[in-house]
Amino acid sequence: MQILPVDGLPEFAPGVSIAREIAAVGEVQPGDILVVTSKIVSKAEGRFLPASEKARALAAETVRVVAAIPGGGASAIVENRLGLVMAAAGIDESNVEGERLLLLPQDPDASARAIAEEVERLTGCLVGVLISDTAGRPWRVGQTDMAIGAARVQVIDDVRGTTDANGKPLAVTQRCIGDELAAAADLVKGKATGVPVAIVRGLAHYVGVGFTAGARSIVRDPEQDLFRLGTAEAIAEGRRRRERAPGDDA
Structure with a gap:
């Protein structure tokens, strides 16, 4: 390569x-x-948008606030309209000439x-x-x-259902070729x-x-994404899923 x-x-x-x-x-x-x-x-x-419209642009691009520091500080981490979780919804000011933003x-x-x-x-x-x-x-x-x-x-190489070099089944492996x-x-x-x-x-x-x-x-599908939840919610959801699992005698 x-x-x-x-x-x-x-x-x-x-x-x-x-x-x-x-x-x-x-x-x-x-x-x-x-x-x-x-x-x-x-x-x-x-x-492009004028830099003065940053607050409006952030609101328009944001679907869900994932994390933010109370009282300001670092950029809020949000889910944007593309489903991506990013700081400031991916709105950028670097390498942009003038007082402008780039969506x-x-x-x-x-x-x-x-x-x-x-x-x-x-x-x-x-x-x-x-x-x-x-x-x-x-x-x-x-x-x-x-x-x-x-x-x-090919953005995902899904090898679930195959085996590794030792013959053990691969149950969850999906290589993200696109990101790599x-x-x-x-x-x-x-x-x-x-x-x-x-x-x-x-x-x-x-x-x-x-x-x-x-x-x-x-x-990731929101229904399969525990990471989109806060810690307490993730633990509770994990317990609920375990309770619903068929054949679980624990």
Whole structure:
């Protein structure tokens, strides 16, 4: 596997074709996976707001407040309209010229599909596209990139029902290929290098038109997500589920 930075891209503005710019400077090959920073997608889609509208924007993008420090302080952690749990709903002010905010793309999966289809029209190469964004993680220091949009990429490798190297059954393992690739690509894109796109090469078996589940499919179903609850609620819900479990004599 290789991860190659795509250098020489311009500053993106509303209406600029990301696919055309990548095709012009990148040596795209069939089976490549293009990992595109969400910020340039948002810029190309004109997702700007004045900085003075931050409170209104945060309210509009927020579905649920997950955690906040009473009286202010650090940014609130919220679930946004895309189902992502992020600080300040993913609204960004860094690397944005002027007193402006940048919202996440309206529909990252649709944006990824459009880029993949246009790259194929321009180059004749069938590629996968991931749109990545940076987020923190519970219980872990630091941030990493994750996939918030995907097209023509297998984002989950579900190996439940198979066995490990010792012949033991795998009951819960689902490798999140989308997030692993997004994080790996960030190692060559960086945060302040002006390189918003990377090409992951050598993993063509994860690329194809048959992979239609976008990054939204990575978001865990609320009914299966104990982590969305507070500690007391999670313990209580776990007990309720145990009591409902058939055949449990404990």
